[in-house]
Amino acid sequence: MAARKSSAKDRPSYRCSECGYTTVKWLGRCPECHAWGTVEEVGGAPAVRTTAPGRVSAPALPIAQVDGQVATARGTGVPELDRVLGGGLVPGAVVLLAGEPGVGKSTLLLDVAAKAAGPDHRTLYVTGEESAGQVRLRADRIGALDEHLYLAAETDLAAVLGHLDEVKPSLLVLDSVQTVASAEIDGAPGGMAQVREVAGALIRASKERGMSTLLVGHVTKDGAIAGPRLLEHLVDVVLQFEGDRHARLRLVRGVKNRYGATDEVGCFELHDEGITGLADPSGLFLTRRDEPVPGTCLTVTLEGRRPLVAEVQALTVDSQIPSPRRTTSGLETSRVSMMLAVLEQRGRITALGKRDIYTATVGGVRLSEPAADLAMALALASAAGDTPLPKNLVAIGEVGLAGEVRRVTGVQRRLAEAARLGFSHALVPVDPGKVPAGMRVTEVTDIGDALRMLPARPRRSAPQDADGRR
Numbered sequence: 001m002a003a004r005k006s007s008a009k010d011r012p013s014y015r016c017s018e019c020g021y022t023t024v025k026w027l028g029r030c031p032e033c034h035a036w037g038t039v040e041e042v043g044g045a046p047a048v049r050t051t052a053p054g055r056v057s058a059p060a061l062p063i064a065q066v067d068g069q070v071a072t073a074r075g076t077g078v079p080e081l082d083r084v085l086g087g088g089l090v091p092g093a094v095v096l097l098a099g100e101p102g103v104g105k106s107t108l109l110l111d112v113a114a115k116a117a118g119p120d121h122r123t124l125y126v127t128g129e130e131s132a133g134q135v136r137l138r139a140d141r142i143g144a145l146d147e148h149l150y151l152a153a154e155t156d157l158a159a160v161l162g163h164l165d166e167v168k169p170s171l172l173v174l175d176s177v178q179t180v181a182s183a184e185i186d187g188a189p190g191g192m193a194q195v196r197e198v199a200g201a202l203i204r205a206s207k208e209r210g211m212s213t214l215l216v217g218h219v220t221k222d223g224a225i226a227g228p229r230l231l232e233h234l235v236d237v238v239l240q241f242e243g244d245r246h247a248r249l250r251l252v253r254g255v256k257n258r259y260g261a262t263d264e265v266g267c268f269e270l271h272d273e274g275i276t277g278l279a280d281p282s283g284l285f286l287t288r289r290d291e292p293v294p295g296t297c298l299t300v301t302l303e304g305r306r307p308l309v310a311e312v313q314a315l316t317v318d319s320q321i322p323s324p325r326r327t328t329s330g331l332e333t334s335r336v337s338m339m340l341a342v343l344e345q346r347g348r349i350t351a352l353g354k355r356d357i358y359t360a361t362v363g364g365v366r367l368s369e370p371a372a373d374l375a376m377a378l379a380l381a382s383a384a385g386d387t388p389l390p391k392n393l394v395a396i397g398e399v400g401l402a403g404e405v406r407r408v409t410g411v412q413r414r415l416a417e418a419a420r421l422g423f424s425h426a427l428v429p430v431d432p433g434k435v436p437a438g439m440r441v442t443e444v445t446d447i448g449d450a451l452r453m454l455p456a457r458p459r460r461s462a463p464q465d466a467d468g469r470r
Contacts, residue, residue: 015042019192033192077115080277084252086260089212094203098217098225099241104270105216106175113173114144122148124169128155128179142274157182157198176216195227247364265304284363285310295383298394299375300414301367307417311362314379316355330361339377346403347447351384370398371408387454394418395427403447405429
C-alpha cells in the first residue's frame with residue numbers, strides 16, 4: 001500500500017505553456033486554449049491542498065450600513081461615454097474597451113484621460129503599442145494636453161505597477177492589455193496566461209487603491225474580444241467600439257455593465273482633429289433635399305434605447321447578366337431578399353426579379369432590426385416604379401412573409417424623435433399609442449396598404465412622328 005501511494009505522488013504532471021492549464025496526463029491539444037503541441041511535462045503531480053480559514057480584511061456588515069458614497073460615479077468629461085457607463089467611472093471599476101484596429105480606441109481614451117485629469121485626480125496613460133513621442137503627437141493634434149496627465153511607455157507588468165506607486169493616479173488607461181507581460185509567467189505577450197495575469201494584477205490594484213481603470217482590448221477576426229473569456233467575467237464593464245473605417249460615425253455599445261444599463265449607445269464622430277460626441281447624430285444619416293427622390297425612404301431605428309432617424313436608399317437598373325446582382329451596404333442581405341420576395345408575391349411588383357438591385361444606408365449606420373423592413377420595402381417599390389414617396393414621410397414596422405405589418409417596440413419614442421426633427425407624416429403598424437402633436441400617422445395592416453402611399457406614376461405619351469401622328 002505504501003509503494004502504491006509513493007508511485008501516485010511521483011506521477012508526472014503536464015502544463016500548457018500558453019495558458020497554464022495543468023493535467024496529470026499528456027495531451028496533444030490543450031482543452032483550455034485549444035493550442036496544439038503546447039502541453040509539456042513539468043514534474044510531479046500537484047499535491048491536493050485545502051484552504052484553512054484565515055484573517056478577514058474587514059468585518060462583514062449589514063448591507064444597510066455599507067457606505068455607498070464610495071461607489072459614486074465621477075464624470076469623464078465626455079458625455080457620450082458617461083451615457084454608456086451609467087453616469088461616469090466608479091472608483092475601483094475596471095472597464096474593458098474592445099474594437100477593431102483603426103476604429104479610434106486610442107484617440108477616444110486619450111481624450112478621456114485628458115478631460116478626466118485634474119489637481120485632485122491624476123491620470124496615468126500607459127502605452128504598450130506606441131512610443132511616448134507618438135502619443136504626444138496625437139495629443140497635440142486632438143488637444144489632449146493637461147499637466148495632471150502622466151504618460152509612460154511600458155510593456156512590463158512590474159514597471160506598470162511601479163508607475164502606480166509613484167504617480168498614484170485616480171484613473172489608469174492601459175493601451176493595450178495584450179501588449180503587457182509579466183516576467184513571472186511563461187509565454188509571449190498576448191497569450192492567454194499573460195493576459196489573465198496582467199488583468200488580474202491590475203484589477204487587484206484598482207480595487208485596493210480605489211482607482212478606475214480603462215483597458216484597451218484587441219479583437220479577433222470574428223469580432224470577439226481576444227484572450228480568455230475569463231477576462232470579460234473579471235472586469236466590471238465591457239464596451240464594444242464599433243464603426244466603419246470609411247465612415248465618420250463611431251458607436252460605443254455597452255455589452256456588460258455592473259453599474260448601469262447595457263442597452264445604452266454612445267455616438268461619436270471621428271475627424272482629423274480627434275473624436276467628438278454627437279448628442280444629435282441623426283444629421284449624419286439623412287440627406288437634405290428640396291424635392292423627394294425615387295428609391296429613398298426614412299425610418300427610425302433604436303440603437304439601445306436611443307432613437308435615430310436613418311435613410312434607406314434603393315436603386316434598380318436593367319441587368320446585363322443572366323443572374324441579376326443584389327448588393328447591400330449597411331443592411332442585412334437576408335432581410336433585403338425577404339422584402340424582395342414579399343413585394344413580388346404580396347405586393348404584385350414583378351419588375352424587380354430581372355433587375356440589378358442596390359440597397360444602402362446613409363452615413364455608415366447599420367440597420368439590423370426588423371423595424372426597418374417597411375422602409376426597406378417602400379424604398380424598393382419606389383425605385384421599381386421610379387416614383388418618389390411623399391416628402392417628410394417616415395416608415396416604421398416589421399413586415400412578415402405573409403405581407404402583414406407587425407408592431408415593433410418603442411413606437412412612441414421613434415415618433416417623438418421623428419417629430420422633433422420636423423417630419424410630419426408616419427406609416428406605422430396598428431395601434432401606435434400616443435401620437436406627438438402635429439404629426440399625422442397612417443396605420444397600415446399589410447404591405448398593400450403601405451404601397452398605396454406611392455403616388456400613381458403618370459403615363460408617358462407615345463412619341464409623335466413627323467406628321468404629328470402618335
